[in-house]
Amino acid sequence: SVSLSEIDCNEDIRFITKIKEFDRVLGGGIVKGSLILVSGEPGIGKSTILLQICGTLNMNILYVSGEESARQIKLRAQRLGVKSSSVKILCETDVSSVCDKIIHESPDMVIIDSIQTMLHDDISSSPGSVSQVKECTAAFMHLAKTENIPVFLIGHVNKEGAVAGPKVMEHMVDAVLYFEGDRSTDCRILRAIKNRYGSANEVGVFEMTGEGLKEVENPSLLFLRGKPSDVSGITTVCVMEGSRPLAAEVQALVSQTPFPAPRRVANGFDFSRLNLIIAVLEKRCGFFFGTFDAYINVCLLYTSPSPRDRSL
Numbered sequence: 001s002v003s004l005s006e007i008d009c010n011e012d013i014r015f016i017t018k019i020k021e022f023d024r025v026l027g028g029g030i031v032k033g034s035l036i037l038v039s040g041e042p043g044i045g046k047s048t049i050l051l052q053i054c055g056t057l058n059m060n061i062l063y064v065s066g067e068e069s070a071r072q073i074k075l076r077a078q079r080l081g082v083k084s085s086s087v088k089i090l091c092e093t094d095v096s097s098v099c100d101k102i103i104h105e106s107p108d109m110v111i112i113d114s115i116q117t118m119l120h121d122d123i124s125s126s127p128g129s130v131s132q133v134k135e136c137t138a139a140f141m142h143l144a145k146t147e148n149i150p151v152f153l154i155g156h157v158n159k160e161g162a163v164a165g166p167k168v169m170e171h172m173v174d175a176v177l178y179f180e181g182d183r184s185t186d187c188r189i190l191r192a193i194k195n196r197y198g199s200a201n202e203v204g205v206f207e208m209t210g211e212g213l214k215e216v217e218n219p220s221l222l223f224l225r226g227k228p229s230d231v232s233g234i235t236t237v238c239v240m241e242g243s244r245p246l247a248a249e250v251q252a253l254v255s256q257t258p259f260p261a262p263r264r265v266a267n268g269f270d271f272s273r274l275n276l277i278i279a280v281l282e283k284r285c286g287f288f289f290g291t292f293d294a295y296i297n298v299c300l301l302y303t304s305p306s307p308r309d310r311s312l
Helices: 020-026 046-056 070-080 095-105 130-147 167-172 219-224 271-284
Strands: 035-039 061-065 087-091 109-113 151-155 175-180 187-195 203-209 212-215 234-241 244-256 264-267 292-299
Touching: 020 175, 020 187, 020 203, 035 046, 035 130, 035 167, 046 061, 046 070, 046 109, 046 151, 046 212, 061 070, 061 095, 070 087, 087 095, 095 130, 109 130, 130 151, 130 167, 219 244, 264 271, 271 292
Parallel strands: 035 151, 035 175, 061 087, 061 109, 109 151, 264 292
Antiparallel strands: 175 187, 187 203, 203 212, 234 244, 244 292
């Protein structure tokens, strides 16, 4: 043990990348010795953003891949313009071998792609199972803390859109970053679900291009660029996401229904709050909604609804 007063915190304990939106979500950069989980739907950009980070940091990075070959990673790196010679690729799924390699080479940062492909010898179940994911995460957490190396874990999501694996995995890591967006559009939102070293309310906005993810410094301008004009039932409001204001579009529709029980549908908006607004309009404004369906949709940057989306 060590006395709290003897611990030196004067040295810089963060790695600053050149991707400002990513640093914003992490609270100012990558903390040494931290364990960070990056999750999202397949093809959303998890591996892309981490490989781009490898090209911005001038330090030794070990990229452990359990899904792709070294040639496949090289082809993606060429497309993204990543030419760093300090990035080493290790195609391995055995956790013990990976940990031994990390201890032997002592890199400055480690990326595990993905945690669901890792296999622990002491567990008899198949890779991706609850016990395997739990034990593999614990092994990398111990390694990150003892060697003071930041470790990124790429995680899949289940069909409900939540992080796949045991819930205890999210408690073990220091930060959980979640990629949101629709693969049919170019917009991507990186949100911090949990962050021990910064605010969990910050979001980073990116645009997917042929050369990888590009930062969007003014998301509201991107949103307003495609906003239709002179259309009823649509308005633009300003919402706060962390320390930045973002433009959101509110869409509302009231339509008469032949059914005895009218529908109330809220997307991206609290359902109980919708009922409260309808009650106030009926009581104070004289409107009648007893035979009308009411729909409300709040969308931000045209991203598709996600189970992780918070109601406004």
